[in-house]
Amino acid sequence: MWWVRVILLLLLPFSFLFWKVTCSSSYEHDCALSSCGKISKISYPFRLKDDPIHCGNSKYELSCENNVTTLYLYSTKYNVRSINYNNFTIRLVDPGVQEMNCSSLPRHSLSRSNFCDTYDYHNKFCNDPYHAVSYKERMFSAGTGSHELLFEHIVYLSCTNQVTSNSNYVITSPCLNRHSKSKGNYIYAIVGDLTAEDFQVGCHVKLVTPTSLSGLQRNDLSYDAIHKALVYGFEVSWLHLSCKNLCLDLAPCFFNASSNDPELQCNINPHCYTFMGYWSSGDCGLWSQLTSYAKGMNFYLLNFLFWTKFF
Incomplete structure (x- = not known):
């Protein structure tokens, strides 16, 4: 029936959203840790050139040259000193710098x-x-x-x-x-x-x-x-x-470094830009936005059914 097609069309954004989250998460768990020289734990978002294509993010690809982990930043090569997955930083050094010189x-x-x-x-x-x-x-x-x-x-x-x-x-x-x-x-x-x-x-x-x-x-x-x-x-x-x-660009995000266990969080923001394209007050989290989306689509669907039935 035509109304079933309408409902399926309205649910399409939800299926795409959760497919994206599920797939990216499962891909990450399928990837073993890589290593090169002194950098022993290379994981998402980083990848080495020889890693499986679904592992890591291509924008964060590292190279292993002569047992040294390297990264190209603005077309310039740097040696990787360390990767800190707790505060989301990577430490680099110019290869021209020699410790004893x-x-x-x-x-x-x-x-x-x-x-x-x-x-x-x-x-x-x-x-x-x-x-x-x-x-x-x-x-x-x-x-x-x-x-x-x-x-x-x-x-x-x-x-x-x-x-x-x-x-x-x-x-x-x-x-x-x-x-x-x-x-x-x-x-x-x-x-x-x-x-x-x-x-x-x-x-x-x-x-x-x-x-x-x-x-x-x-x-x-x-x-x-x-x-x-x-x-x-x-x-x-x-x-x-x-x-x-x-947060999928749906909610504000911040790094809570003051807590006992520093972590990345999606947070409630009194004014946020929803993925439906308008500014909203109150909770801007993922569940709140999905609920708002469902209510909005339900309103439009009821109006559509009303006007098609009586006019």
Whole structure:
């Protein structure tokens, strides 16, 4: 009968929604842990190139090169130091940095300006696989709450003259300057964002690189400490992907880091955007939205039956 077809059509979004959740979940459980070198537990969303095609997310594919786990970020290769599945971060280091060689430098510049979430961290249209911001006790889908930058910058400057009037300039001698003095240049490093007052006459930026090593104080630094920060590397986050998988873009999402057992949660938001395309007040969770959808479809169906019967 025609009304049966109408009901089946109305139920179609539900079947697609639960098929998506069930299939993705079963695929994850079918995949064994991968390993490469010091990274022994590689699991969703990550995958190695040789893993079964249904395992992991292709945007989070890692490589195993000479027994070293590597990741390509903005077309640049980085070595993977660790993966933290508890706070949704992965720690990377530029392969140009050598632990026992203080004259080694990153091969490429990288800063927060490369990441689409840096200046608008609740932008739903930011589709980069990795973000430079972490969200703690924050509504990921809303514009409220707190956020945390995952790394700070180390800025290298090449100067034609020695800088003695700014304590933020850390001399890199003897590690780097032994190569540059013959050219009449002095290499300095500054931890943190470069401000206008930091610029000195005859200096220009040579390299910008990130680090997530905590405890770096601008006014009390040696270049040995800065090199250790390079060796430690920097963290980026895939929290936004986990939020999308958990809440399906139907409810606000945040990382509750203050609880005894930190976890990712879908939360109630007084104003949220439903998948039916309108703003709603009250509970924006999945069950609430499905109930709202069912009520709405029931209303439209009854109206349709009424008008087709009497007119």
